[in-house]
Amino acid sequence: PAALEEALSRLPGPLLVAATAGTTDAGLIDPLPEIAARCAAHGARLHIDAAYGGGLLFSDRHRTRLAGLDTADTVTLDLHKLGWQPVAAGLLAVKDPRDLTALRHRADYLNATDDTEAGLPDLLGRSLRTTRRPDVLKLAVTLKTLGRSGLATLVDQVCARAREFAALVDEHPGFDLHARPVISTVLFRPAGATDDTVAAVRRALLTDGRAVLGRARLDGRLWLKATLLNPATGPADLAALLHLAARQATLVEGHTPR
Ligand SMILES: Cc1ncc(COP(=O)(O)O)c(C=O)c1O
Numbered sequence: 001p002a003a004l005e006e007a008l009s010r011l012p013g014p015l016l017v018a019a020t021a022g023t024t025d026a027g028l029i030d031p032l033p034e035i036a037a038r039c040a041a042h043g044a045r046l047h048i049d050a051a052y053g054g055g056l057l058f059s060d061r062h063r064t065r066l067a068g069l070d071t072a073d074t075v076t077l078d079l080h081k082l083g084w085q086p087v088a089a090g091l092l093a094v095k096d097p098r099d100l101t102a103l104r105h106r107a108d109y110l111n112a113t114d115d116t117e118a119g120l121p122d123l124l125g126r127s128l129r130t131t132r133r134p135d136v137l138k139l140a141v142t143l144k145t146l147g148r149s150g151l152a153t154l155v156d157q158v159c160a161r162a163r164e165f166a167a168l169v170d171e172h173p174g175f176d177l178h179a180r181p182v183i184s185t186v187l188f189r190p191a192g193a194t195d196d197t198v199a200a201v202r203r204a205l206l207t208d209g210r211a212v213l214g215r216a217r218l219d220g221r222l223w224l225k226a227t228l229l230n231p232a233t234g235p236a237d238l239a240a241l242l243h244l245a246a247r248q249a250t251l252v253e254g255h256t257p258r
Contacts, residue, residue, distance in 0.1 A: 001034040008042040015044035021066055022053025022081075025216035025225070026178065027185035029053055032068030040071075048072040051090070053183055055082020058151040062159060065182075074099065079139055081229060082155055082184075088135050103128070157231040158184040165226060165238045174246050178223055187216055187223035190249035195222035201248045211244050 008015060017039050019030040032048065039046040048069055054077035056062040057069075069075060072095070079089040094100055103125045110124060124130065142151070162184040169177040169188040178187035189198050198215070202224055205211040214225035224245065 001031055001038060004035060005038050008038055008044055013043065015039075015042060016047060017044050018047045018049060019072075020053075021048055021050040021069060022056075022183050024052065025185075025218060026187055027052060027181060027183035027227075029065055029182055032066070032071070036068050036071035045073045046071065047074045047076075049076050051076055051078035052081050055079065055151070055155055056183065058082070058148050059155040059159075060152060061156055079142075082158070083139070083151070084142065084154060084229075085138055088133075089139060100125075154231045158228045158233075161231075161233050161238065162186050162226075162228040164235060165228060165241075168238055168242055172242060172246070174249070175242070178218060184228040186226045186228070187218060188226070188245075189221065189223050190245070193249060197249065197252050198222045198224060200252045201245060204248050204252070205244060211241055213245070 004017065008017075017035060019032060019035045021029050021032065030048075036046055038044075050066070050069060053066060054069075054075065056066055074095070075093045077083075077091045077093065079085045079091065080087045083089060110130065116122075123132065146154075159181075162181040166177055166181050166186045166188075169175045169186065174191055175188050176191050178189075190201065193201075199222060202213050202215055205213060214227060216223050216225045226241065
């Protein structure tokens with residue numbers, strides 16, 4: 001917030017601030033109320049990328065972490081993450097419908113005024129694209145089938161699994177944990193390993209078809225990334241994943257975990 005305050009004071013307007021609720025690398029949530037207050041003070045627009053974290057809204061237990069989201073002018077959500085949709089499932093929410101005015105752009109070859117006036121439906125004006133798949137159908141089916149509370153259960157489960165996995169990593173003498181998870185992402189690395197070893201462990205597990213881990217560079221080091229999004233994952237799966245990573249680390253040349 002202090003750096004933002006300094007930038008907003010220095011830069012000429014108009015200004016747009018983009019904050020993140022759930023970073024791709026670590027699932028971190030920006031201090032939204034503090035950012036929103038500074039945007040309001042400087043007349044800057046606020047966009048919040050809640051592609052990952054937005055799904056916490058379903059959960060009564062976790063939604064308070066998104067306090068301040070409602071102050072944004074625009075919010076993006078990606079329900080292919082904490083919404084369990086196949087891609088594409090991105091949504092843009094705007095506070096003021098006038099922000100969508102550009103979509104009303106008319107072109108003779110697309111818009112027939114008399115048809116519109118006669119009430120014929122079309123998808124123009126609903127998206128930046130003209131030709132598009134009915135992506136919202138699967139979302140509607142999920143919401144109708146599971147409801148908000150059904151989705152909340154899934155959110156709570158994967159957040160709990162991430163905390164459990166982080167605890168396993170923390171207790172294991174052969175691994176370093178980056179931090180306690182904020183959402184459902186756990187960053188970890190074999191203790192004392194080089195970045196090359198971390199990268200090699202990930203590639204070996206991936207190419208052998210045993211585990212799909214992500215990778216993230218944070219605090220100057222490369223980390224293995226487990227983004228827990230499968231509610232069916234159980235404690236035994238978590239232990240097995242850590243065991244696989246430990247064994248792979250011992251096999252990679254030049255590194256023997258403590
Ligand atoms: C924080 C964040 N923003 C945006 C995106 C990209 O969204 P899309 O895949 O809809 O372009 C992702 C990844 O999907 C993400 O993790």
